[in-house]
Amino acid sequence: MANTKTIKIKRSPGDQLVQVIIYILVGGFALATLLPFVYIVAGSFATERELTERAFFVFPHTPFLKCLPVYI
Amino acid sequence: MGLAVFKKFFTGPDFIRILTNTLSISIASLIFYFPAPILLALLLNEIKNMAFKKAAQTMVYIPHFISMVIVAALTAQLFSTTDGLVYHWLIGIFGKSHAPDIMSNPKLFVPMIVGQNMWKETGYGTIIFLAALSGVDVQLYEAAEVDGANRWQKMWHITLPAIRSTIVIMLILKVGTILKYRLRTDFPDAEFHEPCCIRRI
Numbered sequence: 001m002a003n004t005k006t007i008k009i010k011r012s013p014g015d016q017l018v019q020v021i022i023y024i025l026v027g028g029f030a031l032a033t034l035l036p037f038v039y040i041v042a043g044s045f046a047t048e049r050e051l052t053e054r055a056f057f058v059f060p061h062t063p064f065l066k067c068l069p070v071y072i
Numbered sequence: 073m074g075l076a077v078f079k080k081f082f083t084g085p086d087f088i089r090i091l092t093n094t095l096s097i098s099i100a101s102l103i104f105y106f107p108a109p110i111l112l113a114l115l116l117n118e119i120k121n122m123a124f125k126k127a128a129q130t131m132v133y134i135p136h137f138i139s140m141v142i143v144a145a146l147t148a149q150l151f152s153t154t155d156g157l158v159y160h161w162l163i164g165i166f167g168k169s170h171a172p173d174i175m176s177n178p179k180l181f182v183p184m185i186v187g188q189n190m191w192k193e194t195g196y197g198t199i200i201f202l203a204a205l206s207g208v209d210v211q212l213y214e215a216a217e218v219d220g221a222n223r224w225q226k227m228w229h230i231t232l233p234a235i236r237s238t239i240v241i242m243l244i245l246k247v248g249t250i251l252k253y254r255l256r257t258d259f260p261d262a263e264f265h266e267p268c269c270i271r272r273i
Contacts, residue, residue: 015222015223018223019118022115022118022119023119023121023124025115026112026115026116026119026124026128027124027128029112029128029132029194030127030128030131030132031131032191033131033132033134033135033191033195034131034134036146036150037134039150039157040146040149043149043155048155051155
């Protein structure tokens with residue numbers, strides 16, 4: 001039976017650096033598309049004071065649910 | 073009745089302004105927005121970690137499924153001078169007295185519109201180019217690797233020629249929509265299908 005061994009081609013340091021930059025760029029763009037949603041949803045659970053005082057947050061210090069409609 | 077509306081539109085006082093605004097947005101979109109999905113598709117194609125690639129693809133697709141009205145509301149909220157996230161960052165960089173008010177600057181209207189479209193549609197636009205890239209024969213890359221080609225040479229001589237026809241077709245389709253944006257004025261018979269932020273001009 002033939003010995004099928006996968007041989008990885010070693011990348012140069014410059015190529016590895018470019019690969020890291022590509023990962024950063026793609027990851028950054030993906031986060032840039034996602035973060036506005038996270039901010040808006042988190043802001044919908046926050047008070048107006050917290051929205052003006054804090055720049056960005058995922059979890060509000062004082063959750064505020066009164067602005068959400070309640071369907072019963 | 074039929075042609076009277078057209079006559080009224082073309083001879084109206086705002087026609088030149090409407091045409092100028094429409095063409096400036098369309099040309100700016102052609103220059104900045106059209107290459108974005110191609111660049112993102114090329115970057116995604118270079119990623120070997122499939123989990124990261126799939127996660128990034130899913131995240132960039134999401135804004136396409138959101139209405140433009142919601143995107144406009146998101147923009148207004150993010151750039152708001154009272155509690156906007158971007159305005160907070162600008163204050164941190166420029167100071168409170170020198171932070172630019174992006175939403176009220178008419179010169180930043182076209183970049184804002186193009187930026188919104190880029191944020192919303194770049195991810196979804198990569199689908200067609202990624203499909204074209206998946207059709208490239210892997211043996212071409214292997215042969216290029218054996219011949220000593222680096223990443224950029226492989227991209228220039230293999231990847232881009234492979235998707236050239238797709239780029240040309242998408243460019244033709246994009247040029248065909250160059251008069252797509254119709255901006256509201258006080259003209260009574262003008263149609264309005266664009267988000268509310270356009271009204272600021």
